[in-house]
Amino acid sequence: MLTLEELIADIESAGNKYAMRFEPHVFDRTQSSTRYGVMVNIARARNKCSRDTARVIISTSWGKFQIMGFNLYDPASLDYPSSVGQYMATDTDQAETFKTFCLNKGIYFSISDLLDEALALRFARTYNGADEYAKKIMSRLATS
Numbered sequence: 001m002l003t004l005e006e007l008i009a010d011i012e013s014a015g016n017k018y019a020m021r022f023e024p025h026v027f028d029r030t031q032s033s034t035r036y037g038v039m040v041n042i043a044r045a046r047n048k049c050s051r052d053t054a055r056v057i058i059s060t061s062w063g064k065f066q067i068m069g070f071n072l073y074d075p076a077s078l079d080y081p082s083s084v085g086q087y088m089a090t091d092t093d094q095a096e097t098f099k100t101f102c103l104n105k106g107i108y109f110s111i112s113d114l115l116d117e118a119l120a121l122r123f124a125r126t127y128n129g130a131d132e133y134a135k136k137i138m139s140r141l142a143t144s
Helices: 004-013 022-032 037-048 051-058 083-090 093-105 117-127 131-143
Strands: 020-023 060-062
Touching: 004 093, 004 131, 022 051, 037 051, 051 060, 060 083, 083 093, 083 117, 117 131
Parallel strands: none
Antiparallel strands: 020 060
């Protein structure tokens, strides 16, 4: 039977641990963002990059689960301790951050849980922010 990790990795990136998706609307909001501390954390401690590059990292979703950079490096969320390059190269780090994120948000559901449309919607809204994502989940589960 399919696992939550397999389902979401398939939907997000077809399982490609090196997948990256830049989100311009997030980048635009980071100019006056309250995430300045996260950008400093990314730029200085983790990635040794400029503030502008840190804005790109915050504004990009990373890896097979497409974890947003602002979640990956936010101390209140995941607080990943290394560079984004290390993250992309390490399957276990990607799996652990996905599970931790889902547990922290109360959405670490089983596949049978996600057959319930209300729980699929809850997962979708929390993980992706869009109700359409629940349709992708339900469609994928119907074909597995």
